[in-house]
Amino acid sequence: MREVDVLILGGGLSGLSTAYHLAQPSRQTCLVVEKEARVGGTAGSRQRGGFVFDHGAHLLHLHHPYGKKLVRSLLRGNLVKVQRSAWIYLQDCYARYPFQANTHGLPRSVVVDCLAGAWRAAQRSHPGGDSSFADWSRALFGEGVCRHFMFPYNRKLWGVAPERLTSRWTGRFVPRPALDEVLCGALLDQKKGFGYNSFFYYPKKGGSQALADALAARLAAGCILVDSPVISVDLDARVAQIQGLGAVRYRKLVNTLPLPEFIDLSGPWPAQVRAARRRLRHASVWCLNLGVGRPDASGKHWIYFPEKKYPFCRAGIYSNFSATSAPTGASAFYIEVSRPGGAAVDLKALGKQVLSGLLRCGLLRPKDRLLVKDWVRIPYGYVIDDFEREPALKVLFGHLGRRGIESIGRYGGWKYSFMEEALLDGKSCAERLAGR
Ligand SMILES: Cc1cc2nc3c(=O)[nH]c(=O)nc-3n(C[C@H](O)[C@H](O)[C@H](O)COP(=O)(O)OP(=O)(O)OC[C@H]3O[C@@H](n4cnc5c(N)ncnc54)[C@H](O)[C@@H]3O)c2cc1C
Structure with a gap:
């Protein structure tokens, strides 16, 4: 039976980063097992067909000095810094993102609704404590912004009512403009960059895959096994069964698989843990990648679609992040559709609805040639931060901690986070494992 000091389940950014940082000063042997071929x-x-498609937009937001240094050293010259061009499409008009700061360009009735609501909200005090996303949004942005954007968009994205979501996840993700900025953004085409993603980094070549590949290239030969799904983990014996490899005995275990999946394939767990696992909710994402035989001259990076008549939440253009994502004279598009976790989807019907939506809003034109059409399923897209999540995680992480198991990353840690955080999660995890 193979024996390792540290077994890492999953070869996404958090798993790779754990192995990378563990390798630095430590002599511990480690093995990353990844179910996919890459x-x-x-x-x-x-x-696909000369196009490079990610799994929906994957832009690097580098806010931590170490995160920035690490990514720069991994990608060397293969990185560009890009000023965001993000929009909202509503009632056949475009407004700049974020909606709550920029209603210029929308129909006058929408602008008036949003301004009146923002004005009234500014006169009231904010709800304290652990308020729902619905109460938090109403108090901060007012009724108009909630009715036209916050509620319909977030209902579409998360698949649950805004009343059921907490407001805990909003911190860095939802910008909070001041009233004078709201007024300015109603009267003028305000180009001020709001929020954590006003600019972003992206690999010049190779799509977002370039980062994971660069990280993997720094690991010792034989440290990563692809095409090797973990099937079960016996926590008492500290033995994992890996398809194609057999049993692996470990001293320490790091999980980056979606937490519910890890609980299901490992054990023994008490009933309390199984009950807590059943309280976790998520949304799946279906991303339609399109290779279009026309260069896109709009320069737009992505567009949010709050209206129900469009089945997608967001659509964007990879080749506007990096021209190398599409062959000359063509464009690479992505269209993201969110569905409740595990829901069955009729892809043929959904594909038709998506294409007809793209034609209606003008992103696609009737004469466009579709060169490539490629669906990507992201079974765990978004972790839902509802009022069940935190009490359930308290139980789950309590038991994982007692077992000495690290569960990290966006899905192992069961949180709303981005790529830089997955890299930093791996670094902190490696430091804990090395006793630093
Ligand atoms: C639609 C969408 C858009 C996003 N956009 C951005 C963005 O613009 N910027 C940004 O910074 N972040 C973005 N993110 C978040 C980003 O994708 C994550 O933060 C990051 O990729 C998480 O990495 P991870 O290693 O924690 O998880 P994962 O990448 O999910 O890694 C887990 C790994 O475990 C593997 N695995 C699963 N089951 C098994 C098994 N049984 N055995 C072995 N291996 C298994 C999986 O194949 C996977 O490789 C986006 C996410 C989504 C869904």
Whole structure:
């Protein structure tokens, strides 16, 4: 039976980063097992017919000095810094993102609704404590912004009512403009960059996969096994069964698989843990990648679609992040559809609805040639931060901690986070494992 000091389940960014940082000063042997044929997980890319498609937009937001240094050293010259061009499409008009700061360009009735609501909200005090996303949004942005954007968009994205979501996840993700900025953004085409993603980094070549590949290239030979799904983990014996490899005995275990999946394939767990696992909710994402035989001249990076008549939440253009994502004279599009976790989807019907929506809003034109059409399923897209999540995680992480198991990353840690955080999660995990 193979024996390792540290067994890492999953070769996404958090798993690879754990192995990378563990390797630095430590002499511990480690093994990363990944079920797919390539590393990178959700932040991976696919090459189809000359196009490079990610799994929906995967832009690097580098806010931590170490995160920035690490990514720069991994990608060397293969990185560009891009000023965001993000929009909202509503009632056949475009407004700049974020909606709550920029209603310029929308129908006058929408602008008036949003301004009146923002004005009234500014006169009231904010709800304290653990308020729902619905109460939090109403108090901060007012009724108009909630009715036209916050509620319909977030209902579409998460698949649950805004009343059921907490407001805990909003911190860095939902910008909070001041009233004078709201007024300015109603009267003028305000180009001020709001929020954590006003600019972003992206690999010049190779899509977001380039980062995972660069990280994997720094690991010792034989440290990563692809095409090797973990099937079960006996926590008492500290033995994992890996398809194609057999039993692996470990001293320490790091999980980056979606937490519910890890609980299901490992054990023994008490009933309390199984009950807590059943309280976790998520949304799946279906991403339609399109290779279009026309260069896109709009320069737009992505567009949010709050209206129900469009089945997708967001659509964007990879080749506007990096021209190398599409062959000359063509464009690479992505269209993201969110569905409740595990829900069955009729892809043929959905594909028709998506294409007709793209034609209606003008992103696709009737004469466009579709060169490639490629669906990507992201079974765990978004972790839902409802009021069940935190009490359930308290139980789950309590038991994982007692077993000495690290569960990290966006899905192992069961949180709303981005790629830089997955890299930093891996670093902190490696430091804990090395006793630093
Ligand atoms: C639609 C969408 C858009 C996003 N956009 C951005 C963005 O613009 N910027 C940004 O910074 N972040 C973005 N993110 C978040 C980003 O994808 C994640 O933060 C990051 O990829 C998480 O990495 P991870 O290693 O924690 O998880 P994952 O990448 O999910 O890694 C887990 C790995 O485990 C593997 N695995 C699963 N089951 C098994 C098994 N049984 N055995 C072995 N291996 C298994 C998976 O194949 C996967 O490789 C986005 C996410 C989504 C869904």
